[in-house]
Amino acid sequence: MNTTALSSPQDGGRSLAAKRRLGAWLNKHCGLHFGDADLDVMGQRLGRVVEQFGLMTLEHLAEEMEGGRNDEVRAAVIHAASTNHTYFFREMDTLNIFRDRILPSLESQPEIRIWSAAASTGDEAYTCAMLAAEVMQPSMAADRVKILGTDISGPVIGVAEAATYRSTNLEYVPQLIKARYFDADRDGRFRVIDQIRNMCTFRRMNLKTRPYPFQKKFDIVFCRNVLYYFQPSTQREVLEAIYDVTQPNGWLLTDVSFTLRDLGLSWSTVASGVHRKPA
Incomplete structure (x- = not known):
């Protein structure tokens, strides 16, 4: 079915209104923000959903x-x-800060809890597991390090659980790490070895739905893939909720170019993209 047939200006107006309604729904329920400049890209993505379910139009x-x-x-x-x-x-x-400073400071703990929020296809969570295995020795890391990866998208959680990736995902993986923690298949794809996979659990979760459903707090939280897509008010709410589920002296790692400066939060910034909860 072709949803891009010839249309009148009136149809274009209805399409824009529909995109705004869908953007408003996504903002309300998921925290994702789409300004008018982003609506066409959003509409193209959602056009595939229209076709998938035979819904005719974005309206x-x-x-x-x-x-x-x-x-x-x-x-x-x-x-x-x-x-x-x-x-x-x-x-x-x-x-590097995670590997050289944060993990060694926690190495004496019987358990190290790490949360990869907005984990997407699991690349970040498995990266954390590999670095922990390098710092602590694989057997010790396997016993002590527990990593949770969450994402709002069910399909990407499925990819994370399968733990099999194209070579493009591994472009920046050092060769020794690649040889140690991945198995190549005949199709040129790479599967994370079981010892690393078993350190990671993946669940579907909406960061906008609070309070967060965790019984135990985390020592380290990565939130690097999603904050830019939130409005400042949602950024503040999400980071406050993460603060509540982080241990005293715990760590938050964001994108290096993301600043908490104007959000009025209790996190203390240690370096670009690295923040800490006071004791």
Whole structure:
């Protein structure tokens, strides 16, 4: 079905209104912010959902979302609207601090709890597990380090659990790490070895739904893939909620270019992209 047939200016106006309605729904329920300049890209992504479910137009999709009648459509919209580009060993300056300063400071603990929020396809969570294995020795890391990866998109959680990746995801993985922690298959894809996979658990979770459902607090939280897509008010709410589930003296790692300065939060910034909760 072709949803891009010739249309009148009136149709274009209805399409813009539908995109705004869908953007408003995504902002309300997921925290994702789409300004007018982003609506065309969002519309292209959601056009695939329109085709998938035979809904004819974005207007029909907006009506479906606002009515809340179909969980399958809702999940497809959230997945299509989410940005899921990530890769292993991203932003090494931050990871070097994680490896050289943060992990050694926690090494004497019987358990180290790490949360990869907005984990996408799991590249970040598995990167953390590999670095922990390098710092602590693999057997010790396997016993002590527990990593949770969460994402709002069910399909990307499925990719994370499968732990099999294209070579492009591994572009920045050092060769020794690649040889040690991945098995290559005949199709040129790479699977994370079981010892690293078993350190990581993945769950679907919406960061906008609070309070967060954790019984135990985390020592380290990575939140590097999503904050830019939130409005400042949602950024503040999410980072406050993360603060509440982080141990005293615990760590928050964000994108290196993301600043907490104007958000009025209790986190103390240690370096670009590295923040700490006071004792």
